[in-house]
Amino acid sequence: MKILIVDDEALARDRMSSLVEELGAPYEVVGEAANGEAALSLFSQLGADVVLMDIHMPGMDGLEAASQLAQSESPPAVVFTTAFEEHALQAFETAAQDYLLKPVRRARLLEALERCQRVTRSQINAAAEGQGVPKLKASYRGGLTTIPLDQVIYLRADSKYVIARHLEGELLLEESLKALQERYSDWLLRIHRNALVVRRSLIGLEKGVDGSSRAVLQGCDETLEISRRHLPEVRRIIRGAEKKS
Template sequence: MRIVVCDDEPLARERLVRIVQESGHEVVAQATTGAEAIVAVKTQQPDIILLDIRMPEMDGVRCAQELDKLDHPPAIIFVTAYDHYAIAALKANAIGYLLKPANKDELLEALNKAKNLNAAQLNEIRKLANPAARPIREHIAARTHRGVELIKLKDIYYFAADQKYVKVRHKDGMVLIDETLKELEREFDDRLFRVHRNAIINLNFLDFLETLDAGQYQIRFKEIDETLAVSRRHLPALRDKIQSM
């Protein structure tokens, strides 16, 4: 693979270059600032950029945001000494986030994951930054410790708000995504239904509406032994929906 290495620290940059070259990949350019990295990417058209975050003139996050505007942006792997930039890296569409000094095995694993990403996965990653531009999807993209996972919408039981993220319960487990329930509900309004301000469900997995004590209700799902509370506000609409199914 063709790789650009960007880091303002010479020793850190040289170490990354050495690991990349020893692994059989080609370093097509080196840069010390985000601005230099953008020029290198436009000139060399690399497959991947290894990008520091704390740099003069233009930091790595801003650089990644600018790179994402290109017609054919490279896959981005951040290599930084600071762990508190992880959320910013997620929003900048990075496919990897490594802490300095980057472990050789972790770096090679990240490079292999980037190499194996297909066009569909990369497109899903880039769409995360611009919800208004998305077509209706059949998959939800989630970044996990295994890389980028594409989860079929038809395999998802429900979405539930979990602090700053949304929890996705699907047939193979649970992941977190950086989207909002409001965006998901608007995009998939014909397939998802809100049962609570903190939850929307896939109607295909709705088994029945269960009555609890004190006039409370909850949803039971097909295939899984889990429940979700139904709010009083959304109960009438849900009953109407069930009757029309």
């Protein structure tokens, strides 16, 4: 994984480079830049899978540089680095994959890079299908992160939050199920007043011990109850998928 480090402080670049070196393969620093303009120039020359980007820099800041990188033919995953946690929301509006608070810890850097690896694979698959994969913003260890919808299995309302069950665990969302369903109607299917499933994860139906109908989901041992109101639509979609296969 080729990594570009962008920070106006030489000491910060050196520390980040040292952390990446400590992590070893498959992570490799291919270049360093001191501002947004230099980052864009270096990326056009060397390319990169991930850009570790400081937010506040003289000239073009990290947010503007990230926006321009996102328009490139093969955009890199961007991870912002900042000393101010309140900048996280602004960072994610620029479609960053993650953000790191300074001073950056090696374990946290590894988490961010591993997340970028998963996202990069998803982007490649989406490009092959000719479509983009939308991402959900979620709470993660006191901060924010994003997760592509093709890695999510279902969304379930729980108190004031929505739990997103994905391939490697759970995350908390602050948007309502209704808002999420309206925004991602091509991806999400309502099966109960408190649950949405990602359409591609729905693979079958089974009867519960109480006689209820339950959704069988790919990548998940858990089944979810389907309400009578939504059962006809669920059956229709499963029959359609069976015909295609």
